[in-house]
Amino acid sequence: xxxxxxxxGTLSLSPGERATLSCRASQSVTSSYLAWYQQxxxxxxxxxxxxxxxxxxxxPDRFSGSGSGTDFTLTISRLxxxxxxxxxxxxxxxxxxxxxxxxxxxxx
Amino acid sequence: EVQLLESGGGLVQPGGSLRLSCAASGFPFSSYGMxxxxxxxxxxxxxxxxxxxxxxxxYAASVKGRFTIWRDNSKNTLYLQMNSLRAEDTxxxxxxxxxxxxxxxxxxxxxxxxx
Numbered sequence: 016x017x018x019x020x021x022x023x024g025t026l027s028l029s030p031g032e033r034a035t036l037s038c039r040a041s042q043s044v045t046s047s048y049l050a051w052y053q054q055x056x057x058x059x060x061x062x063x064x065x066x067x068x069x070x071x072x073x074x075p076d077r078f079s080g081s082g083s084g085t086d087f088t089l090t091i092s093r094l095x096x097x098x099x100x101x102x103x104x105x106x107x108x109x110x111x112x113x114x115x116x117x118x119x120x121x122x123x
Numbered sequence: 124e125v126q127l128l129e130s131g132g133g134l135v136q137p138g139g140s141l142r143l144s145c146a147a148s149g150f151p152f153s154s155y156g157m158x159x160x161x162x163x164x165x166x167x168x169x170x171x172x173x174x175x176x177x178x179x180x181x182y183a184a185s186v187k188g189r190f191t192i193w194r195d196n197s198k199n200t201l202y203l204q205m206n207s208l209r210a211e212d213t214x215x216x217x218x219x220x221x222x223x224x225x226x227x228x229x230x231x232x233x234x235x236x237x238x
Contacts, residue, residue: 050223059169065226066223111184117167117168
Protein backbone atom coordinates (compact mmCIF):
# COMPACT_ATOMS: atom_id res chain seq x y z
CA UNK A 16 0.00 0.00 0.00
CA UNK A 17 1.31 3.45 -0.93
CA UNK A 18 1.43 5.83 2.01
CA UNK A 19 1.02 9.51 1.17
CA UNK A 20 2.54 12.02 3.58
CA UNK A 21 1.43 15.63 3.30
CA UNK A 22 3.33 18.60 4.62
CA UNK A 23 3.06 20.88 6.35
CA GLY A 24 0.17 19.85 8.57
CA THR A 25 -0.99 23.44 8.79
CA LEU A 26 -0.10 26.42 6.63
CA SER A 27 -0.86 29.89 8.01
CA LEU A 28 -1.00 32.49 5.26
CA SER A 29 -2.71 35.74 4.36
CA PRO A 30 -5.04 36.34 1.39
CA GLY A 31 -3.01 37.16 -1.68
CA GLU A 32 -0.05 35.02 -0.62
CA ARG A 33 1.20 31.94 -2.42
CA ALA A 34 0.57 28.49 -0.92
CA THR A 35 2.78 25.49 -1.62
CA LEU A 36 1.57 22.10 -0.39
CA SER A 37 3.60 18.91 -0.57
CA CYS A 38 2.54 15.28 -0.98
CA ARG A 39 5.24 12.60 -0.75
CA ALA A 40 4.58 8.96 -1.64
CA SER A 41 6.25 5.96 -0.03
CA GLN A 42 6.69 4.43 -3.51
CA SER A 43 6.64 5.85 -6.99
CA VAL A 44 3.12 6.71 -8.19
CA THR A 45 2.50 5.02 -11.52
CA SER A 46 1.98 7.41 -14.44
CA SER A 47 1.62 10.36 -12.05
CA TYR A 48 -1.84 9.17 -11.16
CA LEU A 49 -2.27 11.68 -8.36
CA ALA A 50 -5.24 13.88 -7.50
CA TRP A 51 -5.79 16.83 -5.17
CA TYR A 52 -9.01 17.72 -3.35
CA GLN A 53 -10.24 20.68 -1.33
CA GLN A 54 -12.57 20.17 1.61
CA UNK A 55 -14.38 22.82 3.62
CA UNK A 56 -16.10 22.15 6.98
CA UNK A 57 -19.31 20.18 6.60
CA UNK A 58 -18.77 19.60 2.88
CA UNK A 59 -17.59 16.73 0.74
CA UNK A 60 -14.17 16.86 -0.89
CA UNK A 61 -14.04 18.68 -4.23
CA UNK A 62 -11.71 17.55 -6.99
CA UNK A 63 -9.14 20.19 -7.95
CA UNK A 64 -6.39 18.37 -9.87
CA UNK A 65 -6.05 14.93 -11.48
CA UNK A 66 -3.16 13.26 -13.32
CA UNK A 67 -0.88 15.38 -11.11
CA UNK A 68 -1.32 18.57 -13.14
CA UNK A 69 -4.68 18.66 -14.95
CA UNK A 70 -7.27 21.02 -13.48
CA UNK A 71 -10.76 19.65 -13.00
CA UNK A 72 -13.72 21.34 -14.64
CA UNK A 73 -14.42 24.79 -13.23
CA UNK A 74 -11.28 25.02 -11.11
CA PRO A 75 -9.61 28.47 -11.28
CA ASP A 76 -6.17 28.67 -12.82
CA ARG A 77 -4.63 29.91 -9.57
CA PHE A 78 -4.59 26.21 -8.63
CA SER A 79 -1.81 24.19 -10.21
CA GLY A 80 -0.31 20.77 -9.63
CA SER A 81 3.12 19.41 -10.43
CA GLY A 82 5.43 16.54 -9.71
CA SER A 83 6.12 12.94 -10.57
CA GLY A 84 7.49 9.78 -9.01
CA THR A 85 7.24 10.26 -5.27
CA ASP A 86 7.04 14.05 -4.93
CA PHE A 87 4.04 16.15 -5.82
CA THR A 88 3.06 19.75 -5.18
CA LEU A 89 -0.16 21.74 -5.17
CA THR A 90 0.36 25.48 -5.60
CA ILE A 91 -2.23 28.18 -5.06
CA SER A 92 -0.73 31.26 -6.69
CA ARG A 93 -2.71 33.91 -4.80
CA LEU A 94 -4.95 32.86 -1.96
CA UNK A 95 -8.54 34.00 -2.12
CA UNK A 96 -10.73 34.03 1.03
CA UNK A 97 -12.61 30.96 -0.21
CA UNK A 98 -9.37 28.94 -0.54
CA UNK A 99 -8.89 28.52 3.21
CA UNK A 100 -9.70 24.85 3.67
CA UNK A 101 -8.13 21.40 4.04
CA UNK A 102 -6.39 19.87 1.02
CA UNK A 103 -5.86 16.17 0.39
CA UNK A 104 -3.82 14.25 -2.13
CA UNK A 105 -4.82 10.80 -3.39
CA UNK A 106 -3.00 8.28 -5.57
CA UNK A 107 -4.68 5.98 -8.06
CA UNK A 108 -1.66 4.38 -9.63
CA UNK A 109 -1.93 1.24 -7.53
CA UNK A 110 -4.42 -0.55 -5.35
CA UNK A 111 -5.63 0.20 -2.83
CA UNK A 112 -6.22 3.85 -3.67
CA UNK A 113 -4.92 5.89 -0.76
CA UNK A 114 -5.25 9.43 0.56
CA UNK A 115 -2.89 11.71 2.41
CA UNK A 116 -3.77 12.97 5.88
CA UNK A 117 -4.39 16.52 4.70
CA UNK A 118 -2.92 20.02 4.94
CA UNK A 119 -4.99 22.75 6.51
CA UNK A 120 -4.56 26.20 4.97
CA UNK A 121 -5.64 28.73 7.56
CA UNK A 122 -5.83 32.49 7.66
CA UNK A 123 -2.85 34.08 9.35
CA GLU B 124 -27.34 19.12 -12.68
CA VAL B 125 -24.99 16.27 -11.86
CA GLN B 126 -25.85 15.03 -8.39
CA LEU B 127 -25.31 12.14 -5.99
CA LEU B 128 -27.55 11.73 -2.96
CA GLU B 129 -26.73 9.20 -0.25
CA SER B 130 -29.15 7.78 2.28
CA GLY B 131 -29.38 4.95 4.77
CA GLY B 132 -26.92 6.00 7.45
CA GLY B 133 -27.70 5.90 11.14
CA LEU B 134 -26.85 4.42 14.53
CA VAL B 135 -26.32 0.66 14.69
CA GLN B 136 -24.97 -1.68 17.34
CA PRO B 137 -21.72 -3.58 16.83
CA GLY B 138 -22.40 -6.68 14.76
CA GLY B 139 -25.40 -5.06 13.10
CA SER B 140 -26.13 -4.21 9.47
CA LEU B 141 -26.97 -1.17 7.37
CA ARG B 142 -27.63 -0.62 3.69
CA LEU B 143 -26.54 2.63 2.10
CA SER B 144 -28.00 3.93 -1.14
CA CYS B 145 -26.74 6.56 -3.55
CA ALA B 146 -29.13 8.02 -6.11
CA ALA B 147 -27.43 9.52 -9.14
CA SER B 148 -28.83 12.08 -11.56
CA GLY B 149 -27.68 14.33 -14.36
CA PHE B 150 -25.27 11.92 -16.06
CA PRO B 151 -25.36 8.47 -17.74
CA PHE B 152 -24.94 6.45 -14.57
CA SER B 153 -24.26 3.10 -16.24
CA SER B 154 -21.27 4.55 -18.11
CA TYR B 155 -19.30 5.46 -15.01
CA GLY B 156 -17.34 3.74 -12.31
CA MET B 157 -18.67 4.42 -8.83
CA UNK B 158 -17.04 4.15 -5.43
CA UNK B 159 -17.71 4.51 -1.72
CA UNK B 160 -15.20 6.53 0.31
CA UNK B 161 -15.48 7.06 4.06
CA UNK B 162 -14.03 9.67 6.38
CA UNK B 163 -13.45 9.62 10.09
CA UNK B 164 -11.25 11.72 12.40
CA UNK B 165 -9.28 8.59 13.33
CA UNK B 166 -8.65 7.15 9.86
CA UNK B 167 -9.05 10.18 7.57
CA UNK B 168 -10.29 9.57 4.03
CA UNK B 169 -10.41 5.88 3.15
CA UNK B 170 -11.42 4.18 -0.10
CA UNK B 171 -13.93 1.45 0.81
CA UNK B 172 -15.36 -0.25 -2.25
CA UNK B 173 -15.95 0.41 -5.91
CA UNK B 174 -16.82 -0.70 -9.40
CA UNK B 175 -14.15 -0.74 -12.05
CA UNK B 176 -14.77 0.25 -15.65
CA UNK B 177 -15.39 -3.37 -16.57
CA UNK B 178 -18.00 -3.78 -13.85
CA UNK B 179 -15.71 -5.72 -11.56
CA UNK B 180 -15.92 -4.95 -7.85
CA UNK B 181 -13.18 -4.08 -5.40
CA TYR B 182 -13.03 -3.89 -1.64
CA ALA B 183 -10.62 -2.52 0.92
CA ALA B 184 -9.04 -5.25 3.02
CA SER B 185 -10.70 -3.80 6.13
CA VAL B 186 -14.21 -4.44 4.79
CA LYS B 187 -13.79 -7.45 2.50
CA GLY B 188 -16.19 -10.23 3.42
CA ARG B 189 -18.41 -7.87 5.42
CA PHE B 190 -19.46 -5.25 2.85
CA THR B 191 -21.09 -5.81 -0.55
CA ILE B 192 -21.38 -3.22 -3.31
CA TRP B 193 -23.83 -3.42 -6.18
CA ARG B 194 -25.60 -1.12 -8.56
CA ASP B 195 -28.98 -0.98 -10.27
CA ASN B 196 -28.45 0.89 -13.53
CA SER B 197 -32.20 0.92 -14.22
CA LYS B 198 -32.66 2.97 -11.06
CA ASN B 199 -29.41 4.96 -11.33
CA THR B 200 -28.57 3.82 -7.82
CA LEU B 201 -25.46 2.50 -6.09
CA TYR B 202 -25.70 0.44 -2.91
CA LEU B 203 -23.46 -0.69 -0.08
CA GLN B 204 -24.61 -3.48 2.22
CA MET B 205 -22.63 -3.37 5.43
CA ASN B 206 -22.74 -6.40 7.74
CA SER B 207 -20.90 -7.31 10.95
CA LEU B 208 -20.32 -3.64 11.64
CA ARG B 209 -17.56 -2.61 14.00
CA ALA B 210 -16.83 0.55 15.94
CA GLU B 211 -14.04 1.36 13.49
CA ASP B 212 -16.59 1.50 10.64
CA THR B 213 -17.99 4.70 12.19
CA UNK B 214 -17.57 7.41 9.56
CA UNK B 215 -19.22 9.64 7.03
CA UNK B 216 -19.74 7.55 3.90
CA UNK B 217 -19.51 9.31 0.55
CA UNK B 218 -20.64 8.04 -2.80
CA UNK B 219 -18.41 9.26 -5.63
CA UNK B 220 -18.30 9.11 -9.39
CA UNK B 221 -14.97 7.47 -9.90
CA UNK B 222 -12.31 7.40 -12.62
CA UNK B 223 -9.52 6.40 -10.26
CA UNK B 224 -10.31 9.68 -8.52
CA UNK B 225 -13.67 11.12 -7.48
CA UNK B 226 -14.86 13.93 -9.69
CA UNK B 227 -18.38 14.11 -8.25
CA UNK B 228 -19.20 13.51 -4.56
CA UNK B 229 -22.42 13.20 -2.64
CA UNK B 230 -23.01 15.09 0.58
CA UNK B 231 -22.31 11.99 2.67
CA UNK B 232 -24.27 9.91 5.14
CA UNK B 233 -23.17 9.31 8.73
CA UNK B 234 -22.79 5.78 10.04
CA UNK B 235 -22.28 5.36 13.79
CA UNK B 236 -21.52 1.94 15.24
CA UNK B 237 -21.99 2.00 18.98
CA UNK B 238 -23.75 0.16 21.76
